[in-house]
Amino acid sequence: MRIAVLGDVHGNLDALKAAYGAALSARVDRIYHLGDLGGYAPFVNEVADFIKEHGIEGVQGNYDYNVALNSKHCGCKYEDPVQADIAERSFEWTKQHTSDKSKEFMKSLPMVLSFSVNDKKVLLFHGSPHKNNIYWYEDRPEEFFLEMADKSHADVLIYGHTHKPYRRDIKGKVFINAGSVGKPKDGDPRACAAIIEITKNSVNSEFLRVEYDVEKAASEIIKSGLPEDLAERLRQGK
Numbered sequence: 001m002r003i004a005v006l007g008d009v010h011g012n013l014d015a016l017k018a019a020y021g022a023a024l025s026a027r028v029d030r031i032y033h034l035g036d037l038g039g040y041a042p043f044v045n046e047v048a049d050f051i052k053e054h055g056i057e058g059v060q061g062n063y064d065y066n067v068a069l070n071s072k073h074c075g076c077k078y079e080d081p082v083q084a085d086i087a088e089r090s091f092e093w094t095k096q097h098t099s100d101k102s103k104e105f106m107k108s109l110p111m112v113l114s115f116s117v118n119d120k121k122v123l124l125f126h127g128s129p130h131k132n133n134i135y136w137y138e139d140r141p142e143e144f145f146l147e148m149a150d151k152s153h154a155d156v157l158i159y160g161h162t163h164k165p166y167r168r169d170i171k172g173k174v175f176i177n178a179g180s181v182g183k184p185k186d187g188d189p190r191a192c193a194a195i196i197e198i199t200k201n202s203v204n205s206e207f208l209r210v211e212y213d214v215e216k217a218a219s220e221i222i223k224s225g226l227p228e229d230l231a232e233r234l235r236q237g238k
């Protein structure tokens with residue numbers, strides 16, 4: 001079985017369209033998303049509609065949950081006070097501009113999706129199987145990886161939230177962070193889509209990096225009234 005996983009779109013419709021097109025070209029059987037549909041870029045409702053219209057199944061991110069419930073805080077971690085201010089303004093903007101229909105959709109997303117392929121249990125979630133705002137970076141200790149796999153009885157774990165793609169293989173378990181479609185933070189501004197092929201004996205994966213008009217997306221951020229710094233970070237992939 002061959003799947004595409006689209007992580008953290010964050011209101012970036014053109015990046016989503018590009019990543020979706022690349023997934024179709026990769027001739028996958030199914031396409032999934034990993035939540036965080038809005039925030040940092042303006043097209044939260046359009047992204048939600050696109051995902052619904054194209055039947056892309058997926059999970060709820062911390063941003064979805066907190067936007068849908070009109071929470072005070074998005075559940076994100078801030079690196080410094082300036083970033084905290086930008087993130088707060090983005091979260092307020094997104095809560096105000098997300099339609100009730102989109103909020104209902106976000107509320108309805110499950111925390112976890114799972115299915116089996118050739119006796120391998122595949123689990124999709126946003127941050128961790130039990131909490132959607134855990135930053136699960138590549139350099140966490142092996143014990144953390146194995147604990148997550150053991151607790152959820154999963155063989156292949158696929159998640160996002162950090163916006164930095166990676167794969168680790170530990171004791172027969174496969175851990176794939178699918179990166180971010182609409183707001184990469186690994187220095188590469190292109191959209192990221194993970195293509196994962198699960199067979200009886202192997203799990204093959206690759207991260208497609210997909211070109212789209214980043215400059216147009218940056219200018220739409222500025223036009224929307226979101227903090228201008230977000231446009232520059234999009235250009236730099238950070």
Ligand SMILES: [Fe+2]
Nearest residue numbers: 008036161162
């Ligand atoms: Fe995110």
